[in-house]
Amino acid sequence: MSFTLAQRAHKMNPSVIREILKVTERPGIISFAGGLPSPNTFPIEAMREASERVLSLDGRAALQYAASEGLPQLREWVAQDLKKQGMQVSPDQVLITTGSQQGLDLVAKVLIDAGSKILVETPTYLGALQAFMPMEPGVVSVDSDDEGVDAHDLRAKALDARFIYLLPNFQNPTGRTMSEARRVAVARVAQDSGLPVIEDNPYGDLWFDAAPAASLSSRLPEQSLYLGSFSKILAPGLRLGYVVAPKALYPKLLQAKQAADLHTPSFNQRVVAEVLKDGFIDRHVPTIRALYKRQCEAMLAALDREMAGLGVTWNRPAGGMFLWAQLPKGMDAVQLLPHAVDKNVAFVPGAAFYAANPVQETLRLSFVTSTVEQIQTGVAALAQTIREHLPR
Template identity: 80%
Template sequence: MTNWTLAARAHKMNPSVIREILKVTEKPGIISFAGGLPSPKTFPVDAMLEATQRVLTQDGRSALQYAASEGYGPLRDWVAHDLKKQGMDVHADQVLITTGSQQGLDLVAKILIDAGSRILVETPTYLGALQAFTPMEPDVVSVDSDDSGVLADDLRAKAGQGAARARFIYLLPNFQNPTGRTMTEARRAAVAAAALATGVPVIEDNPYGDLWFDTAPPPSLSSRNPEGSVYLGSFSKILAPGLRLGYLVAPHALYPKLLQAKQAADLHTPSFNQRLVAEVLKDGFIERHVPTIRALYKQQCEAMLAALDREMAGLDFQFNRPAGGMFLWARLPEGVDAVGLLPKAVDRGVAFVPGAAFYADHGDPRTLRLSFVTASVDQINHGIAALAQAIRDYRT
C-alpha cells in the first residue's frame, strides 16, 4: 500500500468557491449571475480564424515550436506600447508573458512570500489572489477600504516595519473584482504616497481596466512608482479567456527571479497563442473591438441596475453602481445570510456568489457579487425578480 504524504502547503489549498457554484449553474434553466466569465458574444471568432491561417501559413513551424520564456517579442513590444495609455513608461524587456494573469499572481507569490511574512490586501479582495498567495503561508492582513478603494491611513498603520514590513500590497484599482469599485485619482495619489513612504511594494492587477463605460479610469498606480510596483494585465477580458494569455511588468531588479519562477512552472506560455494574439492586434484591431464590449456591458449593467431599483424596492437591499467592468456588489437586508440564501435562489432559478469568500478575514455574510455580462437583458429582468422573491422567502 502506498502512503502519500502531502506537503504542508497542500493543506493550505482550497477549492474555488466560484468554481463550485458554477457547477450548480449548469443545471437547466438557471440564470447565473455567479461566474466571472466574459460574454462569449464578445469573442472575435472571425478575427481569430483569419489570424490562425496567417500564423500557420507564414511561420507555422516556429509557432508550433518551443519558445523563449520571456514571451514572443512582438507581443511584448505591443504590451509596452499599449501601457502608455496607463501613464507607464515601460520597455519590452520588463514584460513577461504569462499563462493568464493568474499565473502572474502565482509567480509573485513564489518569489516574494515566505511563511509568516505579512502581505496586505483590500477589503474585500479577489478570491483567486487569495488562492495563489495562501499556499505560501503568509500572514494576510486586510486593509480597511471604502467605495474609493483602500484607505491610505490604514495602509500606513498596517504596513509594519523592519523585518515585519509587508512584502507587498495587492490592489485592483479599476472595476475591482468583486466589488466593481474604482479607485479615485485622489485616492491613488494617497495610496501611492503611503506605499512609497512605508516601503511597501504594490502589486497592481488590472484585468478590467479597458472595460469602462463612459470615462477611462485614472492612470495606473504603477506609473507613480514604477520601481516599487509589479503590474499585471490580461487578454482574457478583451479577447478570449480560453487563450490563457496575460502578462506582468516588473522592475529590472525583480524581473530575473520572476522569469526563473516562470521557467520552473511551464518553460513558456504557448507560443502559438502568443503569435495568434500578436497577429490579431497588429493592425489596431483592439481599438475597434473593445468599444463593442464596453457598449454591450454598459447596456447589461444598466439593465441590472434598473431591475434592482424596481425589484428590491422596500427590501433594504444595498448595491453600488459601477462605472465599468463586469460586477456589482450588494448587501442583503439585516438577518439575511448570502450562503443561506443561495439554495433558495437556485430553487427559483437564479445563482450568485456569496461575498464572504472574498474577504481575507471576518467576511461579511450579508454581501454578494452579481455579474451582469453573460446574461441577456431579459434574463437579467427575470433573474433579479427571482432573487428578490428568494429574499422574501428567506425572511418569511
C-alpha cells in the first residue's frame, strides 16, 4: 500500500461484536450476541406521520444545513427530560450528536492526549474503548463488583487521571446497575480528587420495575459529561444522541463536532422533535420495558432450567438489554463460540470488554431481539455446548 498510516490508525481495531454479527446473519442462528434493540419496538407509524408533517410544514429547512449545536426544540426537550435524572441543565449545555458513539469520539478528541491516564470499569463498554484507544491513552481498569466500581480502588487510582468513564445504569456488557450507596461513594471520591466523570446512560429508561437512582451528573454538575441516546427508546437508525457538558467545556466539544460532520442530520432531528412534542415517549417507553422484562424473565428461567449442574453463574439485571454469565473455571468463551454457532446459537465472549486482564470464562447474553421460544431453544443449545466442552 502506498499510503502511510498515522500512528493512531494502528490503535484502531475492528469491533469484535460487529464481526460476530456477520456470523449471526446465517439462516437459523439464534443470536444473543448483538446489542441491538428489538425492531418490534420501533414506532414506524409515528415516524411516518412525523416525517410527512416535517416535509409538509418545513421541508426546505429540514433538508438544509443546520446549526452544529442541534435543533433548539430537541435541545430543550433533552434539558427538560433530564430532570427525571435529577439534573438541572440548560438547553445551551446540550450538544446533539450523531449517536452517542459520536459523543465518545468527541470526548476522546477533546480530553485525551497520548499517554493520558483514563479510568474505566471492569469490564467496560467495548465501543468506548474503540473511541478512546486511537488517542493513545493509558487505560486503567478500576475494580468493580455487582454494584459498580469499587470506590476504594477508585480513590487509589484517581490521581492524575483525566476522567473515569462509567455506565451506571444496566451497564453494557454486564447489565449491572450502580447502587445508590455506591453512587454517593463514587461522587465523594470524584469531588475529593477533582476527577471528572464521563457518565454514559443509553439504557437508563429501560428499567423493569423501578427507575434507577439519580444520575452521577446530578451530583457533580460542573465535573461531569453526560451522554444520552435516542437509539434505545426510538430507533438506532436515526443516529441521534447528545452530550450534556459544563458551559466551560461545551465550546471545545462543539468545535470537535463541527470538524467531524458539521451537524447531525437536520431532517432526523426535526422528525424526532415532532414525535416527542406531544408526550409520545411517555406512552411508548413503557411498552419497551414490558417487552424486555418478559424476555429477560424468559432467559433467566431458561438458564435456571438448562444450566443446572453445569457450574455456570449469571446475574439478574433489573433493566436494560444484557445479562452477564461466567463459565466454569478453565473454560474459554472465545473457544466455545464456534461450537455454539455449530448448534445455531451465538453470544459475545466477555474478554473483549476488558481493558486489561480479560476473564476468559465470561460472556454477554442479549435477551431483547429473540422471541421467548427462541430464547428457550437457544439457551438449551448453549447449555448442551457447554456440557460437551466442560473441562475434564
